[in-house]
Amino acid sequence: MAIQTETQDSPLTIAGKTFHNRFLLGTGKFRSKTELTESITASGAQIVTVALRRIDLERHEENIIEHIPKGVTLLVNTSGARNAKEALRIARLAKASGCGNWIKIEVINDSKYLLPDNYGTIKATEMLVAEGFIVMPYMYPDLYVARELVKAGAATVMPLGSLIGSHQGLKAKEFIKILINEIDVPIVVDAGIGRPSQAAEAMEMGADAVLVNTAVAAAGNPAQIAQAFSLATAAGRLAYLSKLPAIKSHANSSSPLTGFLFEE
Amino acid sequence: MISLQKIKNILAQQKPEEVERLAREANQITQHYFGRAISLYAPVYISNYCSSHCTYCGFHVHNRIDRMKLTPDQMHKEMSHIAGSGIENILILTGESYKATPLAYLKEAVEIAKQYFSSISLEVHPMEEAEYRELFEAGVDGIAIYQETYHRQRYAQVHLSGKKKDYDYRRSAPERIARAGIRQISMGILLGLADDVGEDLYELFEHLRWMEKNFPGVEYSLSFPRLRPIKGLGFEPCSVTDLTLIKVICLTRICFPRVGINLSTRENAQLRNRALDLGITKISAASKTSVGGYTAENPEELDPQFDIQDERSVDEIVQMLKHRKFDPVFTDWRRIENESAA
Numbered sequence: 242m243a244i245q246t247e248t249q250d251s252p253l254t255i256a257g258k259t260f261h262n263r264f265l266l267g268t269g270k271f272r273s274k275t276e277l278t279e280s281i282t283a284s285g286a287q288i289v290t291v292a293l294r295r296i297d298l299e300r301h302e303e304n305i306i307e308h309i310p311k312g313v314t315l316l317v318n319t320s321g322a323r324n325a326k327e328a329l330r331i332a333r334l335a336k337a338s339g340c341g342n343w344i345k346i347e348v349i350n351d352s353k354y355l356l357p358d359n360y361g362t363i364k365a366t367e368m369l370v371a372e373g374f375i376v377m378p379y380m381y382p383d384l385y386v387a388r389e390l391v392k393a394g395a396a397t398v399m400p401l402g403s404l405i406g407s408h409q410g411l412k413a414k415e416f417i418k419i420l421i422n423e424i425d426v427p428i429v430v431d432a433g434i435g436r437p438s439q440a441a442e443a444m445e446m447g448a449d450a451v452l453v454n455t456a457v458a459a460a461g462n463p464a465q466i467a468q469a470f471s472l473a474t475a476a477g478r479l480a481y482l483s484k485l486p487a488i489k490s491h492a493n494s495s496s497p498l499t500g501f502l503f504e505e
Numbered sequence: 506m507i508s509l510q511k512i513k514n515i516l517a518q519q520k521p522e523e524v525e526r527l528a529r530e531a532n533q534i535t536q537h538y539f540g541r542a543i544s545l546y547a548p549v550y551i552s553n554y555c556s557s558h559c560t561y562c563g564f565h566v567h568n569r570i571d572r573m574k575l576t577p578d579q580m581h582k583e584m585s586h587i588a589g590s591g592i593e594n595i596l597i598l599t600g601e602s603y604k605a606t607p608l609a610y611l612k613e614a615v616e617i618a619k620q621y622f623s624s625i626s627l628e629v630h631p632m633e634e635a636e637y638r639e640l641f642e643a644g645v646d647g648i649a650i651y652q653e654t655y656h657r658q659r660y661a662q663v664h665l666s667g668k669k670k671d672y673d674y675r676r677s678a679p680e681r682i683a684r685a686g687i688r689q690i691s692m693g694i695l696l697g698l699a700d701d702v703g704e705d706l707y708e709l710f711e712h713l714r715w716m717e718k719n720f721p722g723v724e725y726s727l728s729f730p731r732l733r734p735i736k737g738l739g740f741e742p743c744s745v746t747d748l749t750l751i752k753v754i755c756l757t758r759i760c761f762p763r764v765g766i767n768l769s770t771r772e773n774a775q776l777r778n779r780a781l782d783l784g785i786t787k788i789s790a791a792s793k794t795s796v797g798g799y800t801a802e803n804p805e806e807l808d809p810q811f812d813i814q815d816e817r818s819v820d821e822i823v824q825m826l827k828h829r830k831f832d833p834v835f836t837d838w839r840r841i842e843n844e845s846a847a
């Protein structure tokens with residue numbers, strides 16, 4: 242289980258619901274449903290994403306929902322949606338299937354790079370919010386788009402760290418920082434995080450949470466790495482709250498420019 | 506893009522250690538992009554009427570087989586049988602007869618399939634964009650259309666008459682399918698038709714690359730069926746060894762990390778089991794390749810399009826997958842009401 246820290250941290254609040262664990266887990270690509278359940282438990286993740294396309298409603302034993310521990314918030318993603326209208330239909334289907342109304346919007350019209358279509362994502366956010374869904378859009382970190390998403394009623398903004406499943410880490414770091422500075426809803430860094438150290442890095446710079454999937458599912462010991470990610474996320478958060486001194490590229494003598502003013 | 510010469514060099518490679526190296530690379534890429542997920546599907550042949558003469562095919566217009574197409578009642582019977590085995594992805598196939606299996610007939614089959622399956626694909630004659638759009642709006646998620654061979658001369662030698670003789674109409678079908686909004690397109694070559702597998706593979710890769718650039722939103726998959734000798738046809742397929750097939754699969758995975766690769770029951774159980782590690786993402790299970798073959802009282806009297814090499818049931822395939830730490834995926838798409846983009 243993730244360590245409990247004695248800090249004054251306030252919980253992560255999304256759409257009025259509070260979470261104490263800032264590590265979110267995706268459920269794709271696991272070798273077995275057992276490894277998935279173990280990973281959720283070991284990490285203490287309180288929010289997990291599931292692709293509606295992979296929910297086997299007809300088959301009890303294979304139904305991924307049955308393998309998610311009770312009390313965990315289900316965030317259904319719209320994987321497969323190529324435009325806003327398809328995202329809306331998938332969301333409606335998810336709700337009608339009993340999967341709740343928390344939706345991670347994925348509008349992707351490129352099967353090679355799987356980059357989100359920011360324009361379609363804004364439209365989808367508007368449409369889903371209008372129908373009462375709690376919307377967490379996955380997006381390419383662009384300040385104007387993030388503002389539009391907030392205006393449209395997004396509960397969080399989920400910028401990609403780098404290409405999904407790439408393990409490249411925070412390639413988009415500088416742009417995510419801008420979102421952290423300017424956007425008031427929680428920023429959840431999603432996609433590309435392949436190492437616990439990268440999760441910690443995202444949290445140190447002020448992200449509110451991170452979402453990881455492939456790096457856990459494809460690991461030799463998914464439960465163990467899930468726990469490592471969760472601990473790294475908590476450690477990064479703790480570091481952020483501690484107000485880390487900035488990194489300097491050179492040694493810093495105390496007052497080389499103005500010290501003379503105070504010489505006696 | 507990989508060069509033709511490089512493809513040829515790899516296909517000519519006989520050293521076990523080099524083949525192993527290729528396989529390891531393909532294995533790693535597959536695990537990275539697809540994890541251990543393997544999708545399952547089943548084919549349902551609803552008609553064997555055909556108006557084309559393709560010298561290698563058991564359904565061709567001049568072959569004396571019992572021609573039949575399923576009535577709606579028979580479709581219900583076949584499809585409910587398949588759904589009963591657990592399959593949720595269906596591939597509906599016909600011979601290539603525009604008269605016997607027109608668009609209206611295909612749409613009827615799709616309407617029936619919607620009652621049993623979460624995802625529907627078709628492998629039928631090529632058609633116009635507007636017709637593909639009608640199929641998309643009717644609920645079709647995927648279309649399979651194989652060029653068979655990209656070698657024009659060879660294509661002309663084996664496609665003697667009928668609409669299929671038109672190389673360019675077939676070659677341009679994937680583009681029309683994509684324009685119509687269909688979300689999954691499966692392309693491929695029939696191994697054993699062309700003498701030079703390398704050239705065919707290169708042309709297929711170029712075709713796919715062009716499709717990816719122009720229609721990036723489509724989910725692509727490739728198939729590499731190997732031609733099987735068919736009784737009475739007098740057609741001698743070129744020999745494509747297991748080694749070549751495996752190298753083709755590995756090369757495809759390395760060149761197109763995210764593209765799906767299908768493997769049918771044309772191949773035997775052992776080869777199919779092995780190929781799972783190298784890039785295959787979708788396999789059929791418990792297939793019948795004759796019209797009405799799932800529920801016929803005397804299935805041995807029917808004429809299959811090709812003989813099945815892997816007779817395992819859906820349950821047996823699932824057990825094998827789980828035993829080998831793969832995750833069998835029955836549903837990878839949940840049908841939503843399809844609407845063409847304005």
